[in-house]
Amino acid sequence: MAPLPGLVSGSYRGIAFYVPTASSRPGRRVARTFLPGVDDAAYDDFGRAPREISIDGLIIGDDYLAQAAALEAAFETQGPAMLVHPFRGPMMVILTEPATINYSDREMRIVRFQARFELVGSGFEAGLSGLFGIASIVVALVTLATSLSSSVEKRTISAARSRATTRSLRIIKQTMSNLQPVSSSRRFVPRLKAQVSRATADTPTALDAVVVTAAAMIGDATIKPWVSEAEESTAEAAPPAEALFALGVRVATALKGEVADAPSAPDQALLFAASIHVVIQAVSQIDYWSFESTDAALTARNQALECLSGLAETADLLSNSAYAGEMAEIIRQLYALQAEITGTVNEIIGRLPQTLVFETDRPVDAWVLANHVAGDNPAIVEAVYADIVRRNRPRHPAAMKPGKIRVIKP
Numbered sequence: 001m002a003p004l005p006g007l008v009s010g011s012y013r014g015i016a017f018y019v020p021t022a023s024s025r026p027g028r029r030v031a032r033t034f035l036p037g038v039d040d041a042a043y044d045d046f047g048r049a050p051r052e053i054s055i056d057g058l059i060i061g062d063d064y065l066a067q068a069a070a071l072e073a074a075f076e077t078q079g080p081a082m083l084v085h086p087f088r089g090p091m092m093v094i095l096t097e098p099a100t101i102n103y104s105d106r107e108m109r110i111v112r113f114q115a116r117f118e119l120v121g122s123g124f125e126a127g128l129s130g131l132f133g134i135a136s137i138v139v140a141l142v143t144l145a146t147s148l149s150s151s152v153e154k155r156t157i158s159a160a161r162s163r164a165t166t167r168s169l170r171i172i173k174q175t176m177s178n179l180q181p182v183s184s185s186r187r188f189v190p191r192l193k194a195q196v197s198r199a200t201a202d203t204p205t206a207l208d209a210v211v212v213t214a215a216a217m218i219g220d221a222t223i224k225p226w227v228s229e230a231e232e233s234t235a236e237a238a239p240p241a242e243a244l245f246a247l248g249v250r251v252a253t254a255l256k257g258e259v260a261d262a263p264s265a266p267d268q269a270l271l272f273a274a275s276i277h278v279v280i281q282a283v284s285q286i287d288y289w290s291f292e293s294t295d296a297a298l299t300a301r302n303q304a305l306e307c308l309s310g311l312a313e314t315a316d317l318l319s320n321s322a323y324a325g326e327m328a329e330i331i332r333q334l335y336a337l338q339a340e341i342t343g344t345v346n347e348i349i350g351r352l353p354q355t356l357v358f359e360t361d362r363p364v365d366a367w368v369l370a371n372h373v374a375g376d377n378p379a380i381v382e383a384v385y386a387d388i389v390r391r392n393r394p395r396h397p398a399a400m401k402p403g404k405i406r407v408i409k410p
Contacts, residue, residue, distance in 0.1 A: 008086040010055065012115070013074035013216050014142045014277070015067065017057040019086040025052040051119035053085065053093060059111040063206040068101055068111040070213040075099045077220055078238070080120050084139050092135075093117035134344060135287070137337045138280045142212075144333060145276040148326045149208035152266045155322055156204075164266035165207050172211065172274055173197055175254045185243040192217055192247075204270055211274045218248040219281030241285040245300065248282020249307050251275075256307075259314050265321045272314060276330065279307055283341060291348060293408055295355045301345040308338050354409040364405065366397040374410050384410055 010019045029046040059067045074081070075095055083093045099115035153161060176196040181189040196214050201207040220238060239247075255275035262268040283304050291297040312334040319327045358369065370385035385397075388407045394400040 010057065010086040011082075011084040011139070011142065012055075012071070013077065013081045013219070014212050014281075015071045015074050015216075016143070016146060017059050017067075017071070017113075019055060019057050021056045022086060023054045025049075025054075050096075052096075053083070053091070053117045053119060055083075055085075055113075055115050055117070057113050057115070059113070061109060061205065063203060063209060064109050064111050066201075066206050066209045068103075068113075070209050070216075071113065072101060073213055074216060075115065077216065079220060082135055082139060083117060092120040094120055134284070134337065134340045137333055137340060138284050141276055141280045141330065141333050141337070144326060144330050145273040145280075146208050146212070148269055148273045148276075148323060148330070149204045151323055151326055152269050153204040156266045160264065160266060161204060162202060164264060164270055165201055165204055167263070167267055168270040168274070169199070169201050169207055169210070171258050171271060172207075172255070173199075175251060175258070176214070178254070179247065179251060182243050182246045185239040185247060188217075188239045188243070189247070204266070207270060208273065208277075211277045215248075215277040215281040218244050218251075218278060219284050220244070241287075241289040242296075242300070245282050245285040245289065245303075248278050248285070249303055252279035252282060253307055253310065256310055256314055259318075265318075265323070268318055268321070269323050272311075272318060275311060275314075279311060280337075283308070283337070286341065286345065291352055293355045294349050294352050295406065297345050297349045297352060301341060304341050305338055308334050308341075312338075356407050356409050358405045358407070359403065360400075360405065361402050363399040363402060366392075366394065366400055369400075369405065369407070373407055377410065380410050384408075 008019055009016060010022075011017065027049040029049045031044045031046060033042040033044065035042065059071065061067065075098075080092050080094045083091055085091055094117065095115060096118045097116055099113055102112040102114075104110075104112075152164065156164065173196055176193050179189060179193065192214060195217060196210070199210040199213075201210050252275045255271055255278065259268050259271045259275070262271055286300065286304070289300065291300070312331050315327045315331045315334065319331075321327075356373065358364075366388045367385055370381050370388055374381045374384040384407060388405065389397050391406050391408075392400065
């Protein structure tokens with residue numbers, strides 16, 4: 001419920017806010033040309049103009065500074081992102097110009113901001129290939145996890161609430177400190193650890209803001225089709241979607257394991273909310289994952305379903321606590337997310353090349369195997385050979401160890 005009459009809620013990259021006014025600028029891109037000796041101008045229609053969305057938002061609450069810092073980090077994050085419009089619902093947008101965040105000594109506990117976005121075009125929507133259902137559920141789960149943390153703050157006495165927040169933050173920091181990088185994430189993981197290690201929180205809402213900020217780093221888009229880097233820029237390459245997915249699943253699984261050992265119901269609720277924030281950002285990376293084979297897609301699907309299923313079981317165990325209402329809706333959304341992921345990834349699998357598996361009982365030369373697979377088309381033999389080496393990582397390609405050898409069917 002909004003703290004003031006007339007306010008409706010929205011969110012950007014999972015950061016919630018209130019919106020007194022929102023506007024859009026639809027139209028066409030029309031060029032007007034004047035010719036000598038002709039009174040009437042000539043008009044050329046160059047298509048639909050970019051759909052601009054303007055948001056005048058408010059952040060209200062005791063933790064308004066932490067929330068404003070999280071929103072500032074969200075605005076500085078690269079790539080398209082999910083905006084939950086208060087009147088039009090979820091949409092993929094990109095921030096086209098720097099936003100404005102205003103503080104005032106006449107409005108304590110309130111931060112105002114103005115941001116202008118452009119709706120990402122039909123090419124991106126087509127690239128989602130049905131994943132909008134996943135995006136909608138992700139938005140719902142972000143709201144539910146934040147609501148669960150807010151319920152802890154409202155229903156728990158101050159002393160127990162403070163202790164639960166301190167313990168949960170310590171466990172989250174410890175989980176992040178134990179996180180080991182995966183391929184192509186050796187620079188990202190230290191930044192993620194540093195972000196969490198310097199965080200502070202004394203209320204469940206502030207803790208939720210800390211987790212949302214860290215989870216947003218895992219949920220960053222890793223493709224950049226809409227804007228190009230400046231020629232002189234030297235921006236660090238973001239980790240690929242598969243790396244962010246793997247890291248997010250690891251963190252969420254570790255936090256889920258801590259829920260059962262938590263000493264009180266508020267601790268359990270806060271840790272569970274944190275695991276939800278992380279896992280939904282991890283599975284949202286499926287939007288940006290360019291699967292190379294059916295094996296990769298099947299592995300990702302199974303890992304996502306296993307993690308979500310474990311969270312649903314944990315939520316079921318917590319259904320007897322004071323947070324039964326929130327848990328019931330979270331369980332429903334988790335099962336809905338599993339169904340969406342299954343259907344979407346299965347559709348992707350149908351468009352991917354098949355993976356061939358050769359099982360040998362003696363050393364095999366990768367070049368000989370490449371000729372066996374693609375010998376009818378000599379032009380692609382080298383590409384198949386490179387795929388065998390990259391996929392199986394043999395110590396020496398000329399003498400691959402006995403066992404299973406995987407290669408993409410050309």
